Amino acid sequence: MAKTATETTSKTATKSANAKSTRQRKEKPEKADKPKRQPTAYNLYMKENLQKYRAEHDGMSVKEAMAEVAKLWRDAPENPNRGQEPKARAAKAPKEKVEKKPRATRKSKKAAASSETDEQEQEEQEGGDSDE
Numbered sequence: 001m002a003k004t005a006t007e008t009t010s011k012t013a014t015k016s017a018n019a020k021s022t023r024q025r026k027e028k029p030e031k032a033d034k035p036k037r038q039p040t041a042y043n044l045y046m047k048e049n050l051q052k053y054r055a056e057h058d059g060m061s062v063k064e065a066m067a068e069v070a071k072l073w074r075d076a077p078e079n080p081n082r083g084q085e086p087k088a089r090a091a092k093a094p095k096e097k098v099e100k101k102p103r104a105t106r107k108s109k110k111a112a113a114s115s116e117t118d119e120q121e122q123e124e125q126e127g128g129d130s131d132e
Contacts, residue, residue, distance in 0.1 A: 045078050046070075 039047075046069060053072075054065050073079055 041078050041080060042073060045073055045076060 046066070049072065050065060050069050053069050054060065054062070057065065057068075060068075075082060
């Protein structure tokens with residue numbers, strides 16, 4: 001919605017006055033200026049040993065080779081956690097399934113409305129029979 005406090009008369013002048021932000025934005029550093037994070041010991045190990053492993057096992061897919069080299073990482077001297085058991089992961093609680101009601105369409109709304117009126121008529125007839 002346009003600001004009413006502007007003193008401009010032309011449409012373009014009003015648009016440009018409204019488009020200006022009153023809040024100053026912080027300038028983000030460019031990605032080129034941001035230094036890269038140092039690779040971990042695992043990253044260095046995988047980079048070095050995955051190529052060697054794939055050269056030795058030509059027919060193996062990348063996924064299988066990664067899994068095998070990762071197994072070798074457990075006992076590698078470069079591994080700072082060598083000999084330790086991997087941390088146990090907490091089991092996730094299963095999500096409760098919420099039953100969704102089917103969306104009402106025009107036909108189903110009409111059918112529901114007519115069934116309600118039918119039920120009311122039946123109740124009135126039953127109620128009238130019990131009084132007699």
